[in-house]
Each structure stands twice: as C-alpha cells, then as structure tokens.
Amino acid sequence: MQTMRAPRLRFAPSPTGYLHVGGARTALFNWALARRLGGTFILRIEDTDRQRSEQVYVEAILDAMRWLGLDWDEGPDVGGAAGPYFQMERLDLYRRAAEDLLARNLAYRCICPAREDAETSSPVTCSCAARTVSASEGGALRFRTPAEGQVTFLDLIHGDMSFPCADLEDFVLLKADGVPTYNFAAVVDDAGMQITHVVRGDDHLSNTPKQVLIYQALGYETPAFAHIPMILGPDRKRLSKRHGAVSIQQFREDGYLPEALTNYLARLGWAHGDMELFDLEELVAVFSLEGVGKAPAVFDYDKLAWAQAAWLKRLPPQELRDRLLPWFEAAGLPVAVDEPARLEALIQTLVPRSVTLDDLVRQARFYFDVPLDWDEEASGKVLVSAVVPILRALAERLATLADWSPAPIEDAFRTLASELGIKAGAVIQPARVALTGRTASPGMFEVAALLGRDLTLKRLEASLSKVTEGVLQG
RNA sequence: GGCCCCAUGGUCUAGCGGUUAGGACAUCGCCCUUUCAAGGCGGUAACACGGGUUCGAAUCCCGUUGGGGCUACCA
Numbered sequence: 001m002q003t004m005r006a007p008r009l010r011f012a013p014s015p016t017g018y019l020h021v022g023g024a025r026t027a028l029f030n031w032a033l034a035r036r037l038g039g040t041f042i043l044r045i046e047d048t049d050r051q052r053s054e055q056v057y058v059e060a061i062l063d064a065m066r067w068l069g070l071d072w073d074e075g076p077d078v079g080g081a082a083g084p085y086f087q088m089e090r091l092d093l094y095r096r097a098a099e100d101l102l103a104r105n106l107a108y109r110c111i112c113p114a115r116e117d118a119e120t121s122s123p124v125t126c127s128c129a130a131r132t133v134s135a136s137e138g139g140a141l142r143f144r145t146p147a148e149g150q151v152t153f154l155d156l157i158h159g160d161m162s163f164p165c166a167d168l169e170d171f172v173l174l175k176a177d178g179v180p181t182y183n184f185a186a187v188v189d190d191a192g193m194q195i196t197h198v199v200r201g202d203d204h205l206s207n208t209p210k211q212v213l214i215y216q217a218l219g220y221e222t223p224a225f226a227h228i229p230m231i232l233g234p235d236r237k238r239l240s241k242r243h244g245a246v247s248i249q250q251f252r253e254d255g256y257l258p259e260a261l262t263n264y265l266a267r268l269g270w271a272h273g274d275m276e277l278f279d280l281e282e283l284v285a286v287f288s289l290e291g292v293g294k295a296p297a298v299f300d301y302d303k304l305a306w307a308q309a310a311w312l313k314r315l316p317p318q319e320l321r322d323r324l325l326p327w328f329e330a331a332g333l334p335v336a337v338d339e340p341a342r343l344e345a346l347i348q349t350l351v352p353r354s355v356t357l358d359d360l361v362r363q364a365r366f367y368f369d370v371p372l373d374w375d376e377e378a379s380g381k382v383l384v385s386a387v388v389p390i391l392r393a394l395a396e397r398l399a400t401l402a403d404w405s406p407a408p409i410e411d412a413f414r415t416l417a418s419e420l421g422i423k424a425g426a427v428i429q430p431a432r433v434a435l436t437g438r439t440a441s442p443g444m445f446e447v448a449a450l451l452g453r454d455l456t457l458k459r460l461e462a463s464l465s466k467v468t469e470g471v472l473q474g
Numbered sequence: 475g476g477c478c479c480c481a482u483g484g485u486c487u488a489g490c491g492g493u494u495a496g497g498a499c500a501u502c503g504c505c506c507u508u509u510c511a512a513g514g515c516g517g518u519a520a521c522a523c524g525g526g527u528u529c530g531a532a533u534c535c536c537g538u539u540g541g542g543g544c545u546a547c548c549a
Contacts (some may be wrong), residue, residue, distance in 0.1 A: 014549050049548055110547090140547045158479070167477055167545090175547035182549045206478055206544035229480080229542090236541060264486095267498085271487050274497045293480095293487075296542060300485050303499040313512085352512035413508085428508040440510035 007039025014046040015057035018247035019064040022231045025265040030199045031070045032287040043072040043084035064248040094180040106217045111139035141174040151209040156226040156289045163209040187211045191220035199226040229269045230296045255356030260308035268297045327361045333368045349442035372437035383467045387430040395460040410445040434463035
C-alpha cells in the first residue's frame with residue numbers, strides 16, 4: 001500500500017540543543033533513502049517544548065544540515081527558499097484533530113495534576129485510568145486507549161511488531177496549555193505531510209504503538225516505520241558530551257570535513273559489503289534499509305579520525321586549499337593570495353601528517369615568515385656548536401644554487417655531506433631544526449624549496465646566531 | 475518493577491544452513507626512509523552461554539546472561 005504513494009521522508013529534530021551525531025545520522029539515513037527512492041525529504045522542527053526550545057538551536061541545526069550537505073525539499077516559503085516546518089506554527093492542525101477525537105469520544109479531558117515523579121521507577125497511577133474524569137474546559141486531553149486488542153505495525157528493520165493495548169496507558173494528546181505532545185503532533189504531521197517512511201531512533205520504538213493508535217483513530221493510513229539503532233559512548237551508555245565532542249557544530253569547529261562526518265556516520269549501523277570510503281553521492285547510489293543493523297553502535301573517535309584523514313587525501317588539492325583559506329586567516333598567517341600554487345603545495349606536504357584542518361594549519365606555521373615556534377628541548381639537543389660549520393657551509397652552497405627546487409637542493413645537501421665525510425642525516429637534521437624549529441617535519445628538500453631561498457638563508461643565519469649565543473651563555 | 479529491542483575480534487561490520495568466519499579502525503612486527511607521518515606487507519584477536527531443530531548451525535527456535543530503550547501535560 002505504501003508502494004502506491006510517492007516516497008516522502010522527514011527529519012524532525014527538536015531545537016533543544018545543537019545537532020548531535022545521533023540526530024545527524026538519523027537525518028542522513030532519511031535523506032539518503034529519500035534521494036535513493038527519488039522521493040521528497042522534509043525538515044520539520046518539533047518545537048513544542050516551549051521551555052527548552054530556542055531559536056539559536058533552530059539556526060544551528062539548519063546550519064549543520066546545510067554544512068553536511070543534507071538539503072530538504074519543501075516547507076513554507078522563506079524568502080524564495082523552502083524553509084522547514086515549525087510545529088508551533090501549526091497548532092490549529094493539532095487542535096482540530098483533537099476536537100475531532102474528543103467529539104467522537106476517543107479522547108477525554110483530564111484534570112488530574114501533572115505527575116512529577118517520573119524519575120522514580122515505580123509507576124504512578126493516574127485517577128484518569130478510571131476514564132470517568134471529564135471537564136468541559138481546561139485540563140489535558142488524553143487518548144482513550146482501548147482496553148484490549150493488539151496494535152500492529154510494520155518496522156522495516158525489526159519486522160512485524162505487535163503490542164498489547166493493555167500495556168499502554170491513556171497518554172496525553174494536548175497539554176493543558178493546548179500545545180500538543182510529541183506523539184500527537186508527530187502523527188498529525190506525519191499523516192498530514194503524507195510521510196511514507198518514518199525513519200528514526202530506536203528509542204521511539206516503544207512510542208510507536210501509541211502513535212499507530214492515533215493514526216487509526218484519525219482514520220489515516222500508517223506509514224512504514226524503520227527504527228535505527230542508537231549510538232552509544234565507549235562505556236555503552238547513550239552518547240553524550242561527557243564522552244567528548246558530540247555536536248556537528250563542534251566537529252566543524254574542530255576542523256573536520258563534512259565528507260568525513262557523513263562517511264563515518266553512515267557506517268555506524270549501516271554497511272554495504274566492504275565499502276568504507278564514499279561521499280554522499282556514492283552513498284545514495286547504494287543506500288537501503290536492508291543494510292541497517294539492529295544492534296546499537298559505539299561511536300569510535302579513532303575511526304572518525306581515520307575517515308577524516310582519508311578525506312583530506314581524497315579532496316582535490318585545489319578544493320582543500322580553498323576550504324583551508326579561512327583557517328589560515330583565522331590563525332593569523334600571512335597567506336599570499338597571489339601564490340595559490342605554493343599554498344596548495346605546502347598544504348599537500350602536510351596532508352599525510354594531519355587529521356583536522358586545524359591540525360594542518362597549526363603545522364603549517366613554519367612555512368610562513370613569522371617567528372618560529374621553537375621546540376626548545378629538541379633544538380637544544382640538535383643545534384650544538386659542532387653543527388655550526390656544517391650549517392655555515394650549507395648556507396654558502398644554497399646561497400649560490402642556480403635552480404631553487406627540491407632536486408638541486410637535495411643534491412647540495414648530499415654533496416656537502418659526502419665532502420664532509422658525514423651522513424646526510426647529519427646535515428639534514430640540523431637544517432630541519434633550523435628551518436622548522438622542530439625535529440619532525442615534511443621532507444627537508446621540499447620544505448626548503450617551498451620556503452624560498454631568502455627565508456631559508458634567513459632561518460639558517462638565525463640558527464647560527466642562536467647556537468653561538470647559546471654557547472656563549474652556556 | 476512492568477513492557478519492548480538487541481547480541482560476530484577492543485570498536486564498526488560482512489555473513490542471510492555447508493566459508494580456512496571476510497573487510498575496516500585500533501594494536502603489534504617488518505619494509506620504505508633525511509625526521510615525523512603517510513604508504514606497502516604480515517601478525518595477534520570474534521560467532522556471550524545453555525538447550526533444541528537439522529545430515530549439517532554464526533545463521534532457525536526456546537531459555538539464561540549481558541547491554542540498551544520506553545514507562546512525562548520532554549522529544
């Protein structure tokens with residue numbers, strides 16, 4: 001029956017916080033399935049929790065969605081573009097549906113006080129269970145759950161589900177202030193928006209029978225459900241801030257690529273054979289709910305880092321350079337915009353040594369004509385007086401080198417070493433510390449070439465005086 | 475407590491009755507090498523347990539254990 005309807009999916013976050021990885025993955029699966037099926041993807045903001053919902057979170061969520069590359073298709077016209085739907089702008093819909101249920105005696109008003117001890121394990125019995133409470137006005141509206149029978153529905157991941165009505169209480173549809181609860185608003189909207197596939201977290205599985213009851217009471221066809229496994233922390237508890245970064249915004253600020261995030265997230269709870277590295281387009285080409293597992297997945301920061309490093313290498317050099325530009329500026333490094341090729345080249349020397357963009361830019365510092373970030377301990381060991389004649393000789397040769405490029409530079413280093421009867425490393429390592437301030441760096445000849453003759457000689461001189469002063473002092 | 479879901483190496487997973495149980499991350503070793511990485515090659519490491527069903531179970535069924543979720547006028 002669902003097959004006759006055009007596929008329509010949605011992601012329905014509530015703006016009570018930033019978009020976290022769990023929500024992002026739910027959004028990703030919905031988006032990927034919608035695209036795969038050639039259907040429609042809708043974004044709906046579930047802002048019915050007036051206490052916790054905030055506008056900044058709405059903006060942050062939209063921002064994160066766009067950054068990840070998850071675009072939505074429809075919604076109220078917002079300056080020419082399709083904005084998301086907001087439940088607080090649709091209160092009439094829920095009230096009308098509520099009145100319908102009330103009129104047909106499928107719901108009733110309840111004036112018993114709100115129960116406050118939800119945390120205690122012992123169930124609180126509401127006097128409404130007697131189903132005789134009624135008040136012409138005020139109070140909350142409760143659904144009249146059938147005393148007997150089974151609620152059944154299809155879950156594309158878990159199979160046919162069946163719950164006894166007797167286990168379900170008379171849940172609230174409308175709060176006393178007229179605002180709908182999650183279960184009610186979600187159903188009215190999913191039905192009204194003709195959603196065909198409800199893909200959401202496993203934590204909603206227990207809510208589904210209640211929702212199916214509402215669909216039936218309202219006379220709507222039920223969609224197919226797909227409850228995807230939760231994402232846990234290393235301690236197998238629900239993933240939260242205490243486990244580390246969890247919001248998409250945080251990962252973005254830390255310098256992760258959206259490609260790495262969507263790639264890694266897709267592989268949490270979903271697999272397609274041995275496929276590990278892929279972009280959104282490649283994901284859409286093969287995505288299916290059949291590949292989604294049932295067991296909860298532990299978020300692995302190490303594997304995310306691996307995916308990130310892999311994407312750093314996968315991105316076209318030019319593209320990576322463009323994305324890095326703002327990071328260089330933020331770091332206060334004097335990027336010469338008229339030397340895009342040089343920038344691109346120096347970035348590439350750092351790609352195999354970096355994970356995040358922030359990480360890469362930090363390591364790029366020595367390539368610029370700014371004070372060196374000296375690793376004093378290392379330089380103290382390497383830049384000793386014995387090294388002075390070596391670096392002095394090296395500087396002389398480099399000063400007159402005809403062609404300033406890696407191969408001739410390497411030749412100069414090696415020739416000098418053999419003439420002095422020492423190992424190449426005995427020249428290279430002191431030079432490395434002199435040019436970069438540390439003992440670990442990209443290839444020395446590439447570094448010198450990118451640094452340019454002037455800066456190279458300047459750094460060599462600076463090191464020589466540094467050693468001399470050190471000797472005088474020591 | 476009640477109800478529900480889940481269970482392959484440390485982690486993400488492939489497997490959909492017959493496989494030397496495959497891949498990836500991590501880890502260990504070797505190679506490459508001017509350092510650090512990256513890369514290449516190789517190693518250690520898993521079917522939670524107990525019963526069935528079957529000629530044959532990681533695969534199907536039932537228990538046990540373990541983990542997760544729901545049980546709000548939160549979503």
